[in-house]
Each structure stands twice: as C-alpha cells, then as structure tokens.
Amino acid sequence: MSLAQRRILLGVSGGIAAYKSCELVRRLRDLEAEVRVVMTEGATHFVSPTTFQALSGQSVRVSLWDAQAEAAMGHIELARWAERILVAPASADLLARLAHGQADDLLTTLCLASAAPLYLAPAMNQQMWAHPAVQANIATLRQRGAQLLGPAVGDQACGDIGSGRMLEPHELRDALAASFGNQSLAGLRVLVSAGPTYEDIDPVRFIGNRSSGRMGFAVAEAAAQAGAEVTLVAGPVSLATPAGVMRRVDVRSAAQMHAAVIGAAVHADIYIGAAAVGDYRPLEVSAVKLKKRDGDDLTLRLGENPDILASLAAQTEHPFLVGFAAETHDVADYAQGKLRRKGLDMIAANQVGGGLGFEAADNALTLYWADGAAELARAAKPELARQLIAHVAARYRATRG
Known part of the structure; x- marks a missing residue:
C-alpha cells in the first residue's frame, strides 16, 4: 500500500479527537503522501499548528485572512493542489456549515472551491450524532457526493458510549489509500x-x-x-x-x-x-x-x-x-x-x-x-x-x- 506523491489536504475542525489527527499525518507521511493541514480556529484550542507543521513538514493554514498567503490567492492554490480532502475530525458545526454551503473560514472555503473528492470523518458525542439535524446534514452531504468515513461505536471523551467516535488513524489512512486504487468495478x-x-x-x-x-x-x-x-x-x-x-x-x-x-x-x-x-x-x-x-x-x-x-x-x-x-x-x-x-x-x-x-x-x-x-x-x-x-x-x- 502506497500513497507516494499523493496530495492530501487534511482539514482539522474543533474537537478533542483532533489529537488523533496528529498520528494520522504521521501515518500518511509514512506512506509517502504529501500532506498539508488546514485548521479551524476552534481546532487550535486542542492542538497547536506547530505540531502539525512539524509532522507534515509544511506550513499550516488557519485563517482566510492571511495577507501573505492570500496575496497570491493561496486558498485557490490549495484547493487546486489537493487530490483528496479529508476533514478529521469533522465536528457537528463543520458538517452543518458544509451542508448549508457556508464559506466563512478557510477550511469550508477550500471544500467549496475544490473539485477534489471530499471525505468526512465525524467525531462528536453520541447524542449529537443521533440528532435529526445532524443526520439531515449528513444526508445532504452524501447526496452531494461527500463520502463519510465512520463514525465508529465506542467510548467517548465525555464518558458516553455509542456512535460518534472518530475512526482510528490507520483506518482513515487505509480508506484514502484505497480511494486511489483500481476501478475494476466501475460502471457496475x-x-x-x-x-x-x-x-x-x-x-x-x-x-x-x-x-x-x-x-x-x-x-x-x-x-x-x-x-x-x-x-x-x-x-x-x-x-x-x-x-x-x-x-x-x-x-x-x-x-x-x-x-x-x-x-x-x-x-x-x-x-x-x-x-x-x-x-x-x-x-x-x-x-x-x-x-x-x-x-x-x-x-x-x-x-x-x-x-x-x-x-x-x-x-x-x-x-x-x-x-x-x-x-x-x-x-x-x-x-x-x-x-x-x-x-x-x-x-x-x-x-x-x-x-x-x-x-x-x-x-x-x-x-x-x-x-x-x-x-x-x-x-x-x-x-x-x-x-x-x-x-x-x-x-x-x-x-x-
């Protein structure tokens, strides 16, 4: 299994599962993928951009209003660069904004501006995941072609047990690697x-x-x-x-x-x-x-x-x-x-x-x-x-x- 020279844009939204995304970057890099990380403002309260920069070897973007990057329309460059966009964790808030077509930060703007396949790894409390509003947003995103990876069932940081746990880094890595595989059943x-x-x-x-x-x-x-x-x-x-x-x-x-x-x-x-x-x-x-x-x-x-x-x-x-x-x-x-x-x-x-x-x-x-x-x-x-x-x-x- 290899991701050599594949271009993965990893979006990290605010949630405790953001710590798992650090290991995800390392695992993607182990398969020789090129990884660039974009964080929401909320995600920086859980993990520092410096951590992702050290793991990915690339600068980390957070704000749509980065004057130096946006002088050359940096968000469009990133949107065109990506072969796959994976948002992990994808919080309930992030899913709602994507479902309603909002582009009020760098990550949601990139998701709308890119033609790359979009993968979402939800992570939230089991009660939030089961809420009809969240499920309606998920249905909308699926209908538009977004692919969901998870969530899994298990222990959660809040102490609950149920569906809403983010998939493990190796599972997300394997799903991305498989997405570049052959299309032996295409059209069937x-x-x-x-x-x-x-x-x-x-x-x-x-x-x-x-x-x-x-x-x-x-x-x-x-x-x-x-x-x-x-x-x-x-x-x-x-x-x-x-x-x-x-x-x-x-x-x-x-x-x-x-x-x-x-x-x-x-x-x-x-x-x-x-x-x-x-x-x-x-x-x-x-x-x-x-x-x-x-x-x-x-x-x-x-x-x-x-x-x-x-x-x-x-x-x-x-x-x-x-x-x-x-x-x-x-x-x-x-x-x-x-x-x-x-x-x-x-x-x-x-x-x-x-x-x-x-x-x-x-x-x-x-x-x-x-x-x-x-x-x-x-x-x-x-x-x-x-x-x-x-x-x-x-x-x-x-x-x-």
Whole structure:
C-alpha cells in the first residue's frame, strides 16, 4: 500500500479527537503522501499548528485572512493542489456549515472551491450524532457526493458510549489509500447483504447468530472503492454505513432480507451474499412474552426460511452470484457442494472459530468457482475484502464482461 506523491489536504475542525489527527499525518507521511493541514480556529484550542507543521513538514493554514498567503490567492492554490480532502475530525458545526454551503473560514472555503473528492470523518458525542439535524446534514452531504468515513461505536471523551467516535488513524489512512486504487468495478451495480438475521420467538426473545456484519460491510466498502454503485442490505448490526455506499436497507428477519435482496437484485450486476441468514424461523410467534413454567420444557416448531441465493439462481436472468460458506468443519466439501447445488458463480468459504470468522477482526477465505480456486490468507477484514473484490471483478469480466 502506497500513497507516494499523493496530495492530501487534511482539514482539522474543533474537537478533542483532533489529537488523533496528529498520528494520522504521521501515518500518511509514512506512506509517502504529501500532506498539508488546514485548521479551524476552534481546532487550535486542542492542538497547536506547530505540531502539525512539524509532522507534515509544511506550513499550516488557519485563517482566510492571511495577507501573505492570500496575496497570491493561496486558498485557490490549495484547493487546486489537493487530490483528496479529508476533514478529521469533522465536528457537528463543520458538517452543518458544509451542508448549508457556508464559506466563512478557510477550511469550508477550500471544500467549496475544490473539485477534489471530499471525505468526512465525524467525531462528536453520541447524542449529537443521533440528532435529526445532524443526520439531515449528513444526508445532504452524501447526496452531494461527500463520502463519510465512520463514525465508529465506542467510548467517548465525555464518558458516553455509542456512535460518534472518530475512526482510528490507520483506518482513515487505509480508506484514502484505497480511494486511489483500481476501478475494476466501475460502471457496475453491486448488491451486498451483510450481518445476521433475527427470528422472533416473542416480543423479548429471538433466534439469531454471532455474525457482526463486519465482513459484509468491508466487502460493500471495497466494492465502492473499486468504482461500483453499491446497495447494502444489512441485518441488525451497530455499524456505520461504509464510505461510498449509495443505498442502505436495514432488515431484521430472513424473510425481510429475502424480500429486500430479491427486489434490489433486479437492478444489480453482481450480488455478494455475505450475510449469515438464519436457516429456520419459529412457525409461531407469541404476541406476549412466554412465561417460564417450572418443570416444563419448551418446544419450538421451526420452519425453513426462504433461500436467497437459490431464489436468485432459479431466475432466468440474475446477477453474478457470490455466496459465502461459514463452516466449522469439512469447509472445502461443504463450500464446493453449495457452489454446485445452488448454481453460484463463486463462493467464499471460511473456517469459523479459532479466532476467525464471527466476532473476530481477522478472517481467511478460500474462493471456489467452476474451474478454479484461490486462497486468501488470514488478514484484517477490510484487506481481505479488497482481495475478494479483485477476484470477483476478474471473474465477472471473464464470464460476463
């Protein structure tokens, strides 16, 4: 991974997460990127411009009214210089000003004056992030082409726990690096399903599985980075919509996921079924909480859920179909059998357990198709997703290109 000679303009707005942006500059520089930093006035109360100057090796701009710089229209020069603009942290105030097209300081002026892709890494209290005004501003910015990186869920400086935490510097660096990657899926529409499904027993209990959705979300982001127009159908997860994903549909049950995928597949060139869809559901769902009776066993009658991949494969015309097979044993046999039985174009098989698969940051995959296979060694899920997308793109072009 390299960012050699890539020109990154880093905007830093006021927020405690500004301290992370110091490490971000260092990590970008480690990949040989050229980095210039522009700070809002508020950001200087958290980190000194001198710190960013030492890390970037470039002078740091704060004011639109820098007489020396603006004598040569310095803000326009910066706007034209940048290949990517990343605002990290992007405060609620900064997002609001950008959404309303304000140019009342140097950073917002640059964002409006530049044709470079704009990336935003939100950072704020979880309650602020959830506020309808902030979400409306986010929707406006997405519609205009800005790409969101995060936020993540976790501990916050205020003591709260929730969504609104800025992504870590290495995650932001990797996203920028990937944005300069190949456009192997340019012009194609990719549909991805991710996460678990939950089948209700009563208003309190459900049957589910341990899928976190991280692999599927990483696949959706990697497809967007490869130039695809991506629709993501997500089961019940607490994950932010990946950068570049055009449309997200949230569902809960296998039946809901089946309906959402079948409906969206009409417009898709490729479907990647990374979701861990439950095979069975209770045939009867109680309208009230089932009460425990001492000494009595509870028997649940289960019925089979609709099979998304099989339903698509049965259609006369369908997208290029990529399935997943998460197995605890005999992984190759089960995966290859599923590939043939369901008429898939490709399947990604992975061992569950031993620190891989569900509830893990890493994964490893073996890809199978009709006349070939490929091993993807253990790696972080975002990196593995990029490798998977490269293989999917190659097979798609070879068979349907």
